[in-house]
Amino acid sequence: MVESKIFAGPRLRRLRKQMELTQTAMAEALAISPSYLNLIERNQRPLTVQLLLKLAAVYDVDIASLQGESGGTIGQLKAVFADPLLSGELPGDQELVEVAEAAPNAAIGIMKLYRAYQEQAARLSDLTALLAEEGRQTHLTGRRLPHDEVREALSRRPWYFDALDRAAEALHAELAPGDEMSAALKDWLRAKHGIAVRVLPPHALVNLGRRFDRHTMRLFISARFSPHDRQREIAIEAALLAFRDEIAEAIETLALTGDEARRIARFELARYAAHALLMPYGPLVEAARRDRYDISLLAGRFGVSFAQAATRLVSLQRTDNAGLPFFAMEIDVAGNILRRIGEGGFRGECPRLDVYDAFARAGRLIVQRAAMPDGAEFLTLSRTVEGPEPASGERPHLTALLVGLPYAHAAATAYATAEQPATPIGPVCRLCERIGCLSRAEPPVTRPLGLDEMVAGLSAFDFR
Incomplete structure (x- = not known):
């Protein structure tokens, strides 16, 4: 029987550092020499099945996390390097495996850069098509941009996603947070996914509000956020992990045309799910009726900001238990x-x-x-x-x-x-055809202006 071998040195090193163990201490617990453990961590020796079982017994490690963590990343890197521009750069897949294992953040950065390159090329293609059309005004309208496509798609439908809401309710019940929602979310992220949450000062997280570091398995939140917004950012990360399938299904219902639009929609739906997790549907709709939809009272009751409570009220549209049509x-x-x-x-x-x-x-x-x-x-x-x-x-x-x-x-x-x-x-x-409006910012397209040069109206756009 051929023994299965797994090269997962960087993941093992990450695990050891999370547990704050030296190589000597871990090697002793696994009954191997420190030098052999060092070779494993540098991918010069494999993790055998026997050693995996030993890790699981001694440290209660999820074996699957050591076997397949970077599989999706490797697949995406393969797609990047399949581009004709890059196809001759790598002799085989081993380098991709090494990049994904040893530098997961760098791998994600490569994929983001390639995705931006593709989307920019698509936009230039659209612009070229417009410039090629004779007799037309050559400008790109806002409606062609992915952000506007998502905004319009969301505004055309009720702001309620049933599967997401029910999944959020179930996870909230599992967390049983009481008055300590942030603490409950942090505990869940650490217990279920090995993710630690850290709040960093602005100079340590320049131009970012939230960042998940895949190498150290830490979620960084900027101290520039208010406590309510920090809690929302943690809830967004939890939603992206817990409701992956529900978010994907909701995106499909929007019928978007491109990857960039779907990615923007994914963030919007993750924020929706975060609000649903912080303010679960059943308790919220009951409290809203009891408090006569007083947003400030609801914000205090659920420990969220005014804006978060107000936005969540719009989503109380469950067929059998609807709130008001905000x-x-x-x-x-x-x-x-x-x-x-x-x-x-x-x-x-x-x-x-x-x-x-x-x-x-x-x-x-x-x-x-x-x-x-x-x-x-x-x-x-x-x-x-x-x-x-x-x-x-x-x-x-x-x-x-x-x-x-x-x-x-x-x-x-x-x-x-x-x-x-x-x-x-x-x-x-x-x-609008209201006459004498001091707030008018543009003339109406339905009425001619300046019919009588002897009379001046109250607005800069006078019509009769």
């Missing part, structure tokens, strides 16, 4: 719409919405009753959202979040009052 929109200081979810019939981008005024009243919750030209009315809640802690001399990152619902449901919330007057708004300025 929608949400986030903008930046220039008025650009960053994301839309669960619109519920609301398409307003009117400058008269108080969300655009939220930056002048940072940190305050602004309640507004808004009326569209067709008579539809909405209750909207607007508030600024702070980003990571800015560096010295850096401008703070501030966005504004609008959360709303049809006004017919307003009485079920803590925000409706009988005296609320309705603010007339429109969809977008180019489709």
Whole structure:
């Protein structure tokens, strides 16, 4: 019988360092010499089946983790080096195995760089096609970009993913975190995946908020994040590990056209799953009804930020136990719409919405009753959202979040009052025919301007 041999020296060395053992101490426990262990760690000797069994008996090691950790990475590296540009660089697969085993972070970096190269080539191909078309204005619209494709795909459907939500509920019950969700997540990551969580100062994690180091099996979180956002980042990493299949199935339902768009969607769905894990559906919908959808109360009850609680309310759309039909929109200081979810019939981008005024009243919750030209009315809640802690001399990152619902449901919330007057708004300025609007930013496409040179209107875009 031929004995199976496994070369997994770097993984064994990583395991030894995680347990804070010297080569001498581990060699003694395994009944081998330190010099032989050194050869194994340098991939000059194999890990035999007998030695694997000894490792499992002495240290309770998952044998599968030593046998197949880098298989997926090797396969992806093979695809990279199959490119005609690189196909002659490697005589065989052994070098790929050595790179994947000894330097997993470098291997991931190579794959990311190659993926970016492919996507850039695809964009240049699109631009070339546009330039080749005579008689057309040669510019790329935002709708061609993967980020906008994902945003539109998510805004067209309810902001609820049943399989993800139920899986998050089950994992939350397994964690049984009580009031210590961050601690429970850290314990789960260490026990199930051997991952340790560390918070690093900004200078040690430059330009990054979260990074998973595959070599040391550590998850690094930037100290620039608030405690609530640190907890969310840990939950995102847990979601990517625990809900891989559910996230993949949800991405398929979006019918996206490219790998970049699917990757962006994967991050959005991981954040969705993280919120579902922090605020499981059943307890949240019960608390929301009891607290009359008071977002601040819910944020305090579940130990999350205002923005996280508000966004999660939009997803309470389970068929047999639905909450109110909330929608949400986030903008930046220039008025650009960053994301839309669960619109519920609301398409307003009117400058008269108080969300655009939220930056002048940072940190305050602004309640507004808004009326569209067709008579539809909405209750909207607007508030600024702070980003990571800015560096010295850096401008703070501030966005504004609008959360709303049809006004017919307003009485079920803590925000409706009988005296609320309705603010007339429109969809977008180019489709709005309200006369004398001081907030108008563009002329309407449906009406001619400047019909009477003897009369000046209140707006820069006067029409009759």
